[in-house]
Amino acid sequence: MQAVIMAGGKGTRLRSITNDDIPKPMAHIAGKPILHWQVECLRKNGITDIIMVIEHLGEKIETFFGNGSNFGVNITYYWEVQPLGTAGALYDLQNQIMDNYFLLVFGDVIFDIHLARMEQYHIAKAALGTLFVHPNSHPYDSDLVVTDDNEKIIRFDSKNNKRSYWYNNCVNAGFYILSKEICKLVKPGIKTDLEKDVLMPLVAQKQAVYAYASPEYIKDVGTPERISTASHEIENGYVAARNLTKKQKCIFIDRDGTLNQHKGLISHEDDFVLESSAIEAIKRINASGYLAIVITNQPVVARGLCDVLDIENIHNKMKTLLGREGVLLDDVLFCPHHPDKGYPEENPVYKVSCKCRKPQTGMIETCVEKFNIDITQSWIIGDTTIDIQTGKNAGLYTALVLTGEAGKDGKYEVKSDLVCGNILEAVEQILKIEEI
Template sequence: MVNPTQGVIAVIVAGGLATRMASATAAVPKVLLAIAGKSVLEHQLQQFRAAGITRVIVLAGHLAGAIELAAARASDRSFHVEVRTEAQAMGSGGCLRQLHDLNGPAVVVFGDVMFDVDLGALLETHTRQRATITAVVHPNTHPHDSDLVDVDADHRVTALHPKPHPPGSRLRNLVTAGLFVIEPAFIEQIPSVLEAPKLDLVQDLITAALARGQRVQAWQTSAYLHDMGTPQRYAQAQAAWAQGIPARRRRPRATVFVDRDGTLNRHVGYLRRPEQLELLPGVAQAIARLNQLDVQVVVVTNQPVLARGELDEAGLAQIHAELETQLGRAGAYVDRIYHCPHHPDAGFEGERPELKCACACRKPRTGMIDAATSDLHVDRAASVLIGDTERDLDAALNAGLRPVLVSANAHALAVARGVQWFPDLARACLALFPNPQPNPQPNPS
């Protein structure tokens, strides 16, 4: 099997002035700030070395001399760290002009991002999808001040929404996380210094790549990625490392699978428009608490409105964007949303015949849960499925999850079947995960 990191170089973008860090970086560049006894640079180099990458280029500017000394200490016969210093501030995109000798893919990371990611899997996916650039993405607790992307079913980026977002925006909580894979063709398209002295990698260069029709892919992960570019987020990164969260993310984790209608949002029959979506009281706060406890949250929802022809995939995407927007306002996020578009019964006017079938994903079957287990690190023995119907209960049992029912309508069913019941999601989560000492925000970048 070919090593996906063979011949790949790594690039650390570390030329910024660190204005968000105030006095913390007056004498020390961000990339040399310490976390768990090592500088951010050392942590990043450790990730590259472990992945089998042997050459790293640091694009420096502010306090470049200190970075050069650190790079020299990190280099040896089998691992070379080179520093290239920009003559003027060129931004996170403009500085990539210094990679004029790039002859293969490069992993690019911002110097204020702490990460613990399977770089081999990232590179394998990038190569298989023949992307010009792949952006690592994830949900976070503050999508309102993050660069967000839209993706299609093949994970191709279809739109970029730079921060700040217009009031009333309805957007998916998929954030560019400061880690990318780029090809030489991406570098070749960067305008000259005379045309554009300073460029942002995301807002300028990825936007331009999309406009040119180049293949921009998103690689969504639940691995540890953390922008520590502000004093608050720097403190969160220190706490996360002290509590072992990055290492924990490499192992199967407790996951809350949750139904949508009647559990997260008010049941209105067949929900067909985003304006109909109303989160139930306490839901956003409950999910924010699970985020703080580093418990994954995965939505699994039957959506027969697609098979009935009453809603299309674009409309469902808008509904889920509304769900993620409402959660994001409260500093909460779900890790993934899976839906079943099928329905077994045919014979309705306007239905979509291709979706009228007995599938493996419609609850109480386990297809959505199986997909999540494949995509994420899920410890089924420690996980639950919270819903409000017998389909949810049986799906949990079929998948080896602990079933939990919520809502007044489900009380009699819970008693009859002998399963746990709570009036709502908020009280269920508080009882199921009572740890009084939350971990720091796991995905604040």
């Protein structure tokens, strides 16, 4: 792929750092300009043909990078005579983009991503556009992306909307693979917003615009506070460790009785109440470098007590409540099946044996493939012997919590590696073991 980096903008919020002597993308993070980090990451991914769109103080960028040969890449420049927004330059770049698609990067973002995975996803979906999306710690004031079951984007949920509903923590990170055809949708010389003027109309027309979800590191560093945070996360190795070329550690979490209060079969959002220690527990996981992924059996669907959309709404409530407190889950998977038949209201579509219902390991295997998880360094936390047997079957370390059913379900004769009072205590003990 070629990469186009939008490296213009005055960076008003960074004036205390740039002093308006350098353009925003040349602000330093952990000893190097933001653009330098970007170029290094692109080169590491085999992307060596880069077009930089520059304007305000753009000569400082040209002087630093030249033609890119000293950085192992080839850089050409497009000067915007007047600011054209986040997409206005694309019309004029059509003749410089050689392939059918290209990577679009904004110059105030730090990222470390396994780009081949995202590119393969884009190709497999035959997408016009692929947006990198992820959960973040402040979804309540972020623009959200809403997708269908096939990860196709069906609408955008503006941060300005009054959200009197539960929502999925799925945020557009501002990092794209775009078909060259999209350039033709931009009018020449007109200031154009990529999301508002290009992507939203495509989504409204039900065109092939998809969301690529990943837990890898990508952060807008457009304020001094964010630069400080990103510098620390680069220096302590957190940024590089999240790249999916590297094996990931994960804490898999059961839902009912572990993350939320045990209330039997939950089929309505009103019955979902977080355990008192859940928020702090997820916060500790988020800061640790482990992924936090919920895997849960939800036979209420098979029993006909609710449908899949009801479960997704309950999970959106879970993500909303956590997001309000600045914590997040990297993924949530559930099994709607149940093998036993005979309930009067049951849904026969889901009355099947499957590989995803715990203690089967299908949900874990899906995550291992998706996130390159190292089973030998990962855990499962749950309140039943089913959860512990699932962990044993998958090769995980196991922690039983004494909330919910507290291991008294009696399904399996199995012993966990840890027994803890609640999810927070379990996380604390896991992280202490990690330190040894």
